[in-house]
Amino acid sequence: xxxxxxxxxxxxxxxxxxxxxxxxxxxxxxxxxxxxxxxxxxxxxxxxxxxxxxxxxxxxxxxxxxxxxxxxxxxxxxxxxxxxxxxxxxxxxxxxxxxxxxxxxxxxxxxxxxxxxxxxxxxxxxxxxxxxxxxxxxxxxxxxxxxxxxxxxxxxxxxxxxxxxxxxxxxxxxxxxxxxxxxxxxxxxxxxxxxxxxxxxxxxxxxxxxxxxxxxxxxxxxxxxxxxxxxxxxxxxxxxxxxxxxxxxxxxxxxxxxxxxxxxxxxxxxxxxxxxxxxxxxxxxxxxxxxxxxxxxxxxxxxxxxxxxxxxxxxxxxxxxxxxxxxxxxxxxxxxxxxxxxxxxxxxxxxxxxxxxxxxxxxxxxxxxxxxxxxxxxxxxxxxxxxxxxxxxxxxxxxxxxxxxxxxxxxxxxxxxxxxxxxxxxxxxxxxxxxxxxxxxxxxxxxxxxxxxxxxxxxxxxxxxxxxxxxxxxxxxxxxxxxxxxxxxxx
Amino acid sequence: xxxxxxxxxxxxxxxxxxxxxxxxxxxxxxxxxxxxxxxxxxxxxxxxxxxxxxxxxxxxxxxxxxxxxxxxxxxxxxxxxxxxxxxxxxxxxxxxxxxxxxxxxxxxxxxxxxxxxxxxxxxxxxxxxxxxxxxxxxxxxxxxxxxxxxxxxxxxxxxxxxxxxxxxxxxxxxxxxxxxxxxxxxxxxxxxxxxxxxxxxxxxxxxxxxxxxxxxxxxxxxxxxxxxxxx
Numbered sequence: 001x002x003x004x005x006x007x008x009x010x011x012x013x014x015x016x017x018x019x020x021x022x023x024x025x026x027x028x029x030x031x032x033x034x035x036x037x038x039x040x041x042x043x044x045x046x047x048x049x050x051x052x053x054x055x056x057x058x059x060x061x062x063x064x065x066x067x068x069x070x071x072x073x074x075x076x077x078x079x080x081x082x083x084x085x086x087x088x089x090x091x092x093x094x095x096x097x098x099x100x101x102x103x104x105x106x107x108x109x110x111x112x113x114x115x116x117x118x119x120x121x122x123x124x125x126x127x128x129x130x131x132x133x134x135x136x137x138x139x140x141x142x143x144x145x146x147x148x149x150x151x152x153x154x155x156x157x158x159x160x161x162x163x164x165x166x167x168x169x170x171x172x173x174x175x176x177x178x179x180x181x182x183x184x185x186x187x188x189x190x191x192x193x194x195x196x197x198x199x200x201x202x203x204x205x206x207x208x209x210x211x212x213x214x215x216x217x218x219x220x221x222x223x224x225x226x227x228x229x230x231x232x233x234x235x236x237x238x239x240x241x242x243x244x245x246x247x248x249x250x251x252x253x254x255x256x257x258x259x260x261x262x263x264x265x266x267x268x269x270x271x272x273x274x275x276x277x278x279x280x281x282x283x284x285x286x287x288x289x290x291x292x293x294x295x296x297x298x299x300x301x302x303x304x305x306x307x308x309x310x311x312x313x314x315x316x317x318x319x320x321x322x323x324x325x326x327x328x329x330x331x332x333x334x335x336x337x338x339x340x341x342x343x344x345x346x347x348x349x350x351x352x353x354x355x356x357x358x359x360x361x362x363x364x365x366x367x368x369x370x371x372x373x374x375x376x377x378x379x380x381x382x383x384x385x386x387x388x389x390x391x392x393x394x395x396x397x398x399x400x401x402x403x404x405x406x407x408x409x410x411x412x413x414x415x416x417x418x419x420x421x422x423x424x425x426x427x428x429x430x431x432x433x434x435x436x437x438x439x440x441x442x443x444x445x446x447x448x449x450x451x452x453x454x455x456x457x458x459x460x461x462x463x464x465x466x467x468x469x470x471x472x473x474x475x476x477x478x479x480x481x482x483x484x485x486x487x488x489x490x491x
Numbered sequence: 492x493x494x495x496x497x498x499x500x501x502x503x504x505x506x507x508x509x510x511x512x513x514x515x516x517x518x519x520x521x522x523x524x525x526x527x528x529x530x531x532x533x534x535x536x537x538x539x540x541x542x543x544x545x546x547x548x549x550x551x552x553x554x555x556x557x558x559x560x561x562x563x564x565x566x567x568x569x570x571x572x573x574x575x576x577x578x579x580x581x582x583x584x585x586x587x588x589x590x591x592x593x594x595x596x597x598x599x600x601x602x603x604x605x606x607x608x609x610x611x612x613x614x615x616x617x618x619x620x621x622x623x624x625x626x627x628x629x630x631x632x633x634x635x636x637x638x639x640x641x642x643x644x645x646x647x648x649x650x651x652x653x654x655x656x657x658x659x660x661x662x663x664x665x666x667x668x669x670x671x672x673x674x675x676x677x678x679x680x681x682x683x684x685x686x687x688x689x690x691x692x693x694x695x696x697x698x699x700x701x702x703x704x705x706x707x708x709x710x711x712x713x714x715x716x717x718x719x720x721x722x
Binding site: 017021032036039040041280281284285287288291292294295298299302306396397398399400401402405406409410412413414416417420421424456458 | 526529530543546547550553554557558561565640641642643645646649650653654655656657658659660661662664666667670
């Protein structure tokens with residue numbers, strides 16, 4: 001096997017075109033992304049000059065949306081808040097199909113309920129028990145955690161020591177504990193209302209999909225509001241509210257003692273697509289670099305057939321089984337190394353370029369960044385193996401290149417840049433080798449966010465490693481078939 | 492005329508090549524019909540939906556053009572061809588006419604049938620898509636004459652056709668998306684199907700036309716050069 005690997009490596013490195021193709025792949029992968037990054041300029045001209053608004057960061061390090069109407073008191077130590085949500089109503093501006101009137105209605109993820117939050121700054125830790133528009137009663141904390149809790153209207157949140165307990169009840173007497181979280185130190189406790197914008201997807205003027213987000217608000221009527229352990233007076237604040245915001249997005253509270261009516265807009269959730277540029281944007285060149293990789297992978301085997309070298313190769317290795325695995329190992333290793341260099345340059349340099357041009361970058365953990373970089377290199381390597389296997393199956397370079405491009409790139413193109421509707425696009429990205437592009441997705445999709453989670457806007461239906469596994473399965477199946485056929489067929 | 496006849500004879504006697512013209516029709520109509528079945532009627536542009544098959548069908552036009560040129564270099568047939576037709580310009584023109592004519596014939600069947608099967612298409616979209624497919628075949632022919640190797644020609648052509656729109660989608664910056672749309676032969680060329688306002692309708696077809704002209708000119712200069720080692 002070592003001898004086979006050496007002979008294949010010698011073939012690869014001595015053919016000028018293959019080395020040139022591999023270098024072209026690296027240059028395209030890194031260069032196209034960097035060009036795009038250098039051209040992405042964000043301008044936020046305002047009264048304070050060209051200063052873009054900061055995107056709040058949650059306790060878990062994610063970019064978050066934290067804008068809501070909050071009617072609150074101080075909570076220095078232990079205490080609790082209990083309330084019954086007696087009614088939820090709201091307003092949706094310009095919904096489909098006509099987008100021409102303001103109608104009463106509550107969006108699915110509108111939320112009203114009780115909350116304990118560290119302080120009034122955006123992104124601070126919190127735990128909340130809430131009633132939502134369409135998703136029943138829920139307990140959420142620190143933006144990313146979300147638990148369904150049936151459909152009861154009575155909500156209670158109590159703190160003992162640093163343990164917060166969220167409970168629900170159908171009648172205010174028998175309580176069920178849904179979740180416990182931790183929040184130590186001084187905090188604020190109160191009622192909140194938030195209503196995310198109404199998301200609709202439409203055809204963009206440049207052919208792709210664009211999302212539109214239309215203002216909504218929600219009004220919750222609370223009864224039997226009791227608070228224990230709180231200090232100070234009731235105060236209303238629009239957390240994250242901006243001066244000059246449209247009047248429908250400005251919150252308000254009316255207090256009759258134990259009954260309180262609270263109106264608010266906004267959302268308390270992970271930021272999704274509005275949380276800044278995603279890091280994989282610097283790797284857009286990988287789709288073009290992939291084509292060079294495919295051509296090299298195919299030629300690495302079809303050139304042997306064209307020049308007749310395959311006869312010498314098979315004469316030197318009469319068992320035949322080891323030839324294609326050795327070729328695959330060589331082409332995968334070369335492509336992986338090249339892809340790693342390209343991605344390891346493109347991501348940090350591209351992010352630097354984008355930050356210099358005022359772009360907010362959605363923060364991700366170092367582990368995610370490494371996964372995106374190494375994953376891109378691995379995706380290129382696996383595609384090279386798939387192309388190699390296609391070359392061995394077809395033995396004709398043109399047919400093999402077409403087949404591989406149609407398997408890997410055409411589904412990606414149809415799913416992200418054509419009129420195919422989102423459900424069909426998602427199936428394309430589940431069952432074709434294009435699923436592997438999921439490994440580049442750095443921000444996960446959160447079910448509690450009504451976001452534009454469609455392939456056209458960078459959301460893949462499979463998890464990163466799951467999608468990558470689909471591509472690997474295709475490559476393995478093709479390589480297996482090619483090995484069997486190489487043994488059977490006359491060279 | 493004799494040059495075209497000789498090219499026609501080569502084309503119709505080679506296994507595989509005539510099938511590509513059939514494949515052009517089958518893939519274009521098939522993918523278009525699938526898209527029409529999937530897309531709920533009429534909330535997106537009907538022309539785009541009916542003629543979605545062009546995205547996939549153009550691969551057959553590219554393969555046809557590449558096969559007409561690269562096949563000869565792969566087998567060494569090019570030596571005989573150049574002995575018979577020493578005028579390189581005439582040879583390339585004959586190949587371009589043959590490829591363009593076959594693609595036109597295929598498109599004349601595929602596009603109207605797609606429009607009939609799907610929710611319908613505007614006359615502009617039908618005529619424009621036919622012209623687009625012919626331009627793509629000429630572009631691919633020029634690239635194939637330039638690089639000679641089938642796999643590389645295929646990679647370069649499909650890379651430019653498919654790669655640029657994919658990059659434009661990933662860039663997500665409106666200014667760059669528009670710039671990329673204006674250099675991408677596929678996006679600008681298919682603007683005749685509607686839905687690409689900054690490019691308009693007919694003006695966009697100039698983009699694949701320029702790509703085709705540049706590729707053919709570059710291919711013409713390379714065809715005139717040494718044939719190099721063949722086989």
